[in-house]
Amino acid sequence: MRNYRIGQIVPSSNTTMETEIPAMLNARRELFPNETFTYHSARMRMMSVTPEELTAMDQASDRCAIELSDARMDVMAYACLVAIMAQGNGYHRQSQARLQKAVQENNTNIPILSSAGALVDSLKEKNLGKVSIITPYMKPLTQRVIEYIEAEGIRVHDSISLEVSDNLEVGRLDPANLLEHVTRLDIDGVDAVILSACVQMPSLPSIQKAEDKIGKPVLSAAVATVYQMLKTLNLETRVPNAGFLLSGN
Structure with missing residues (x-):
């Protein structure tokens, strides 16, 4: 052991x-x-x-x-x-x-x-160069995340901001709802979807389900x-x- x-x-x-x-x-x-x-x-x-x-x-x-x-x-x-x-x-x-x-x-x-490093390094390692993302952030903060990811050479095709500023409330979001949110995300031509570009927004129960649903690699920051x-x-x-x-x- x-x-x-x-x-x-x-x-x-x-x-x-x-x-x-x-x-x-x-x-x-x-x-x-x-x-x-x-x-x-x-x-x-x-x-x-x-x-x-x-x-x-x-x-x-x-x-x-x-x-x-x-x-x-x-x-x-x-x-x-x-x-x-x-x-x-x-x-x-x-x-x-x-x-x-x-x-x-x-x-x-x-x-x-x-x-942050784990997310961008993993995307680059697996050649996932074009992604769409879901965040719980207000739109200006989501834009900051997009700029950061794109500065690492990864294109962000589309994003959804759930606009929850209270970090405790972010932790209370239902991960099952991500299965509906991902259907609203433009994933045409993307290599992967980041279901939660935030370590506080729960997503683990929906990672595999979302991947099976959309037929593309799905991951999260966690x-x-x-x-x-x-x-x-x-x-x-x-x-x-x-x-x-x-x-x-």
Whole structure:
């Protein structure tokens, strides 16, 4: 048996990543019974998804990384996509390097990734160069996410903004509704659909259903985070019923 410690740096109002990440990794037990995972989080204050709160929250990520490194994680993820993307194109590289330096100064060498980096890196790795996305954000923030993704060389063909600014309410959105939202999304000619370009908007129960419904790869920021975590841990990138990215193909 091998146990892996999974660390997450999350907004204080996030209620989804500590649900969906364990759900995906625990679902691997039927495939890989010798793996076990434990889950550990540190929190940054944030209630409303506004540029001002996102910037203030991001400044607390160093403290969170250091606190988690005290418990010697095997991998850590900065689990807030928009907090990274709101800071400017390519910021995930700067953030990850800064957090890596912080934990190294704490005498550890824990690999650190981010949900923002995981999403764009996974799209590029799988040659998914044209996507349509669904976000819970207000339209200006969705546009910021689109600009960030496109700066990484990925074209965003269409988007839907659900316009929910209260982060707690985002976490209460019914993932089943995404199966209706995806039918309103223009997916003509796209390589993939990002069903939730937000780690707080629940989507995991609908990922495989949406993929089966539209016949195209479907993923989320949370799915991409798990994919990159598994790669970092040198584990097979397979989770049952979690869509193309975690199919092992």
